[in-house]
Amino acid sequence: MSRRIARVVLDSPLPQLDRLFDYALPEALGEVPAGVRVRVPLRTAGRMIDAYVVEVAEEDDAERPLSEVESVVSDVPVLPERLYRLARRAADRAAGSASDILRLVIPKRQVRVEKAWKADAVATAPAPDARERADAVLDEYEGLIDVLDARGRAAVEAIPGVRDDRPRWTELLSAAATRVLAAGSSVILAVPDHRDLDRLMTALEASAPVDAIVRLDSRQTNPERYRAFLRTLEGAPCIVVGNRSAVYAPVRAGLVAVWDDGNALFSEPLAPYVHARDAMLIRQEQEGSALLFTAHTRTTDVERLVQHGWLDDVRARRRVLPRIVLSSPQEMEQPAQRVHSGAFTAARAATADGPVLVQVARPGFSPTLVCAECRAPARCAHCGGPLGAAHRGAVPVCGWCGRSARAWHCPSCSSTSLRLASSGSERTADELGRAFPGVRVIVADGAHPVETVSAKPALVVATRGAEPLAEGGYRAVLLLDGPRMLQAPDLRIGESCLRWWSNAAALAAPGAPVHLVGVDGPIGRALATWTQPAYARAELETRAPLHLPPATRVALVEGASASVTRAIDALRALPLPSDAVLGPVPVDDDEGRVRALVRFEYAAGAAVATTLRAAVVAEATGRRRGRRQNNRIPLSVRLDMLDPEL
Numbered sequence: 137m138s139r140r141i142a143r144v145v146l147d148s149p150l151p152q153l154d155r156l157f158d159y160a161l162p163e164a165l166g167e168v169p170a171g172v173r174v175r176v177p178l179r180t181a182g183r184m185i186d187a188y189v190v191e192v193a194e195e196d197d198a199e200r201p202l203s204e205v206e207s208v209v210s211d212v213p214v215l216p217e218r219l220y221r222l223a224r225r226a227a228d229r230a231a232g233s234a235s236d237i238l239r240l241v242i243p244k245r246q247v248r249v250e251k252a253w254k255a256d257a258v259a260t261a262p263a264p265d266a267r268e269r270a271d272a273v274l275d276e277y278e279g280l281i282d283v284l285d286a287r288g289r290a291a292v293e294a295i296p297g298v299r300d301d302r303p304r305w306t307e308l309l310s311a312a313a314t315r316v317l318a319a320g321s322s323v324i325l326a327v328p329d330h331r332d333l334d335r336l337m338t339a340l341e342a343s344a345p346v347d348a349i350v351r352l353d354s355r356q357t358n359p360e361r362y363r364a365f366l367r368t369l370e371g372a373p374c375i376v377v378g379n380r381s382a383v384y385a386p387v388r389a390g391l392v393a394v395w396d397d398g399n400a401l402f403s404e405p406l407a408p409y410v411h412a413r414d415a416m417l418i419r420q421e422q423e424g425s426a427l428l429f430t431a432h433t434r435t436t437d438v439e440r441l442v443q444h445g446w447l448d449d450v451r452a453r454r455r456v457l458p459r460i461v462l463s464s465p466q467e468m469e470q471p472a473q474r475v476h477s478g479a480f481t482a483a484r485a486a487t488a489d490g491p492v493l494v495q496v497a498r499p500g501f502s503p504t505l506v507c508a509e510c511r512a513p514a515r516c517a518h519c520g521g522p523l524g525a526a527h528r529g530a531v532p533v534c535g536w537c538g539r540s541a542r543a544w545h546c547p548s549c550s551s552t553s554l555r556l557a558s559s560g561s562e563r564t565a566d567e568l569g570r571a572f573p574g575v576r577v578i579v580a581d582g583a584h585p586v587e588t589v590s591a592k593p594a595l596v597v598a599t600r601g602a603e604p605l606a607e608g609g610y611r612a613v614l615l616l617d618g619p620r621m622l623q624a625p626d627l628r629i630g631e632s633c634l635r636w637w638s639n640a641a642a643l644a645a646p647g648a649p650v651h652l653v654g655v656d657g658p659i660g661r662a663l664a665t666w667t668q669p670a671y672a673r674a675e676l677e678t679r680a681p682l683h684l685p686p687a688t689r690v691a692l693v694e695g696a697s698a699s700v701t702r703a704i705d706a707l708r709a710l711p712l713p714s715d716a717v718l719g720p721v722p723v724d725d726d727e728g729r730v731r732a733l734v735r736f737e738y739a740a741g742a743a744v745a746t747t748l749r750a751a752v753v754a755e756a757t758g759r760r761r762g763r764r765q766n767n768r769i770p771l772s773v774r775l776d777m778l779d780p781e782l
Contacts, residue, residue, distance in 0.1 A: 139198045142168060142205055144176060144187040145220070147235055149407075151753045154233040156190060160202040168192060168205070171213030173245065175206040188215040188238070212250055214242050214369065218423065219386040225418050231691070231745040231752070231773045232408020240406065241384040246362040253366045266343045267318050270311035277308070278453050284315060284391065289420065289427040290448040291438050293669070295456055296642035298609040303642065306339035308430060309393055313375045314343045316426070321390025322373040326382050326412055328399035330355060331587065335605065336377055336395070344375055352378030352385065380404060380412040383419065392416050393428035398435040398635050399601075400778070409774050413437060432638040432668070436631060436679065437686045439672035449669070458641040459649050460664040464656035465619065474559065479614050479651035480571075483595070486612035486648070487575050491594045493610040494568065495640045497617035499581035499599050500560035501527045503535065507546040508553035516541060525556065558620070565597040580604050600636040609645030618655035627684065630659050634671060637663055683715075683735045685776070691734040691744060694723065695755070695771035700730050703751035703771060710743050712736055729769055733777075741775075748773045 140161040146153050159176050161168055168174070170189050178185045184206055215238065223237040274281050276295065283290045294305040313323040327333050333353060340349050350367045368376060368385045376385040380402050383392065394402070394416060402412040413429075420427040429438045429447065441447040463476035475483075486492045505514040505523045514523040514532065521536025523544070532541040532554060545552050559567070561581045569577045572595055580586040580598035589596055591607040598604065600621075621633050641650040641663070652660055662671035680687040693703050700720045707717065712734075719732035736744050755771040 138194050138196050140168075141193055141195045141202065142174070142189045143191040143193065144174060144189050144205075145215075145235060145238070146176070146178070147186040147188070147239065148178075149233065149236065151233060151749070151756050154227070154235060154753075157187075158195075158202055160204045161192070162204050165205060165208055168208060169211070169213050170217065171215040172211055173209035173214065175209060177203050177206060179203060188220075188242075190215070190217075190220055210245055210250060212253075212366070212369075214365070216369070216386045218388075219384065221422060222384060222415070222419055225422065226410045226415050227408055228749075229414065229418065229741065229745060230408035230410050230775050231749040232410070236407050237384065237410065240381050240404070241386075243362040243365050244358060246359045249359045249362045249366070253363065266314055270314040270318075270343060273307050273311035274315065276452055276454070277450050279448070280312075280450050281315075283428075283448060283450065284312060284426050287390065287424055287426040288448060289441075289446065290429070290450045291434065291442050292428055292430040292450045293434070293452065294430050294432055294642075295452050296432055296458055296638070296644075296666075297456060297646060298605070298643060301605070301607055302339050303335060303605065305395060305430060305432070305642075306336050309336060309395060310339040310343050312391060312393060312428065313340065316391040317344060317348060317373055317375055319390065320373055321425075322368075322387035323375045323391045324382055324385055324387065324389050324393070325375065325377045326380060326392075326394040326402070326416070327377070328379070328396055328401040329601070331602075332395060333377060333379070334587070340375060340377065348372075348374050350374050350376045350385075352376060352382045354379060354381075383412050383415045389419070389423060389425045391426040391428070392419055393430060396431045396635070396639070397429055397438065398431065398433065398631065403778055407774075409776070411776060414776065431635070432642050433631075433635045434669040434672040435635075436628075436672050436676045439669060439676055440686050442669075443673070443676070455666070456646075457666045458644055459647060460641065460666070461649050461651045462656055462660045462664050463651065463653050464660075465654050474564075474616055474653065475614065476651065476653050479653055482612050482649045482651060483614055484572070486610075487572060487593045487595065489593070490591050490608065490611040490645075491589050491596055491606045493603060493606070493613045493640060493643060494564065494595060494597045495603065495613070495615050495617075495636070496559070496561050496564050496597060496599060497620050498558065498560045499562070499583060501525055501530075501562040501566075503560050504557045505532055505554045506557040507549065507551050508555040509551040510546060510549045511555075512546055512548045513557075514541075514544065514546075514554055517544070523554075525554075527562070528556075559617075561597050561599055564616070565595070568595050568597065578604075600640070603640055603643055606643065606645075609648065610643055611645055611648050613640055613644045613648065613650040615640060615650070615652045615655075618652060622655070622659070631672065631675060634659055634662060634668055638666075638668060688735050688737055689741055689744075689775065690777050691736070691748060692731065692774040692777050693720075693734060693748065693771070694729060694731045694773075696728065696769040697730045699751075699755050699769070699771040700732055702755075703748060703773075704732055704734075706747050706751055707734060707744065710740065710747060712740065712744075727769055745775060748775075 142159050143156040175184050176187045223234045227234040316323050350364050368387045397413045483492050503524045516534035519537045521534040523532040565577045565579045576594040578596045580602050586604040588605045720730040723729040
C-alpha cells in the first residue's frame with residue numbers, strides 16, 4: 137500500500153539538519169499543499185519544530201518507519217518552489233544552510249493579516265502615457281530597451297544629475313520597471329538604504345500604479361512586512377522595492393535590478409553571508425529574467441563580469457559629465473589646509489545663488505584627539521579606543537567603550553594637554569559658519585538626518601552617504617578630507633572613495649563646479665574624466681596576480697586548531713594551488729581559536745563549498761555524539777569575505 141509523505145525543510149540553524157526530511161501525512165490533515173508551514177516532531181531533540189513543506193509525494197514503501205506531521209500551521213503556501221530553489225542554490229554556493237536564508241526572507245506569521253489577505257487581488261496596468269514616458273527615458277541609453285525586451289544582462293552607467301527634483305537614476309529604474317510591468321512581468325528593485333528607497337518610491341509613484349508597488353523595508357512593522365510578503369505571492373505582477381533581502385522576493389520576476397551594488401549595506405551580516413549581488417546572479421541564472429547593475433561607478437566585481445562578456449556595457453547616448461576641478465596636495469597653500477583657495481572662492485560665489493554641498497569624512501565635532509606635546513594619538517586607558525570630543529572644551533570620550541577620560545595623561549610624554557586632530561561634520565560647520573557670515577549652515581549626518589534642502593543659499597555639511605537632495609541641484613560641491621579617506625585600512629578604499637565622490641558629484645546642478653580637494657593620481661583622474669569603469673578595470677588587473685578578490689574567491693575557516701586542521705586537510709585533496717591556504721594563525725582571544733584563509737578560482741567554488749560544508753557538519757555531529765567533548769568552539773566557514781575583513 138502507498139501513502140502520502142511530505143518532504144520538509146526544518147527551521148533550524150543546526151548544520152546537520154540542513155536537508156530534506158520525510159514525514160508521513162495522516163489522513164486527518166486532508167490536502168496539504170507544498171509551501172505551507174507545518175509542525176513536525178524531531179526525535180533526536182524530543183520536541184516539535186517548525187518546518188516548510190517542499191514537496192508532497194506518494195511512497196510505495198508504506199512499511200518504512202516515519203514520523204507523522206503533527207499539524208498544519210497555515211494553509212498559505214509561503215514557500216514556493218522557486219524560492220526554495222533560490223535559497224538552496226545560494227546556500228550551497230556559500231557553504232551555508234538554506235533555512236538561514238529562508239529565515240531572512242519569510243516573515244513571521246501574522247494571523248490577522250493572513251485572514252484579511254485576498255489572493256485574487258489584481259494590479260492595475262500602467263497608463264499608456266506612463267509607458268511612453270518610460271520609453272523616452274530608456275531611449276537615453278544605448279541598447280537598454282533591447283536588453284530589457286530580450287531579458288539580457290547589463291551594467292548600466294547611470295546619467296548623473298537631478299531632474300524634476302529627483303535623481304536621474306531613479307527615473308532610470310522606474311522607467312525600466314514600468315516597461316517590464318506593462319509587459320505582464322514582476323520587477324525587483326534593490327537599493328542600499330532608506331534614503332534611496334524613499335527617492336525611488338517617489339519616482340515609481342509618478343509612473344506606476346500604486347497598488348502594483350510593494351515595499352519591503354526593514355523599518356516596517358511585522359504586520360506591514362507580512363502583508364507585503366503575501367502580496368508577492370499573488371499571481372498579479374508587481375514592482376518589489378526594498379533593501380538587500382528584497383532580491384529573494386517570491387515573484388515571477390521579469391527584471392531584477394540593483395542600484396549601487398558597491399555599497400556595504402548589500403553585504404548580509406548574518407550567516408551564510410550571501411551578498412545581494414551574488415543572490416541576484418543566481419536568481420537570473422535560474423529564472424532567466426533581465427538583470428541590471430546600475431550605478432555612477434563600476435565595482436570590480438561587475439567589471440569582471442563585463443570583461444568576461446557575461447554583462448553588456450550600457451552607457452548613455454549623450455554623456456552628461458559633471459564639471460570636476462582637482463586640487464593636488466602640492467597646490468595647497470599650507471600643509472594642514474583643508475579647503476583650497478579656488479574651492480573656497482567657488483563656494484562663496486555659489487552661496488549667492490543656492491545651496492552648496494560640503495562632504496566630509498566623519499561625523500561629530502572632533503572624532504580623534506592627540507597629545508598636544510608629542511602628537512601621539514590619545515587612547516582610552518580602559519580599552520585602548522580613540523578619544524574624541526563632542527565640542528570645544530568638552531571632556532574626552534572613548535569612541536569604543538564610551539567612558540570619559542577626565543584625568544587623561546599621555547603614556548609617552550606624561551602630558552595632560554590634548555589637541556584636536558581631525559574635524560568632523562559639526563566642527564566643519566562651526567568653522568565654515570565663521571568663514572561665511574550670514575549664510576545658513578546645515579549639518580547632515582547619522583545624528584542629524586536631512587532628506588532635502590530648498591533652493592535657498594546654504595552650506596550643507598554632510599558625511600558620505602548622508603547628502604540630502606537639493607532642489608534644482610547643488611550650485612557647487614566641495615569634497616573634503618580626500619587624503620584622510622584614502623588612508624583607511626581597506627583593500628578597496630580607492631574604489632569606495634570614487635563611489636562616494638561620484639554619488640556626491642551627481643547631485644550637482646548642470647554646470648556646477650565640483651572641487652575634489654587634495655587628491656590627484658588615478659582616482660582623481662578617473663573622477664575628473666568620469667571614467668570609473670576604466671579605474672575598475674585597472675584595479676582588477678592589479679588584483680589578479682595577487683590572487684585578491686574579486687579576481688579569485690576567498691574563504692575563511694575559523695575554529696579550534698584541530699577542527700581547522702581537519703577542514704584544511706580535506707581541502708588539500710582538491711586540485712588547488714600549493715599556496716591556496718594561508719594559515720592557520722591564532723586569533724587574538726582567550727578561547728584558543730585559529731583562522732585560515734583559502735584562495736580558489738571560481739571554477740573550484742562548488743567543490744570547495746561542498747568540502748567545507750561537509751567539514752562543518754562533521755564537526756557538529758562529532759560534538760553531538762561526544763567524540764570531542766573538550767572542543768566547545770564550533771567550526772565556522774564564510775565564503776567571499778569582504779576586503780576590510782581580509
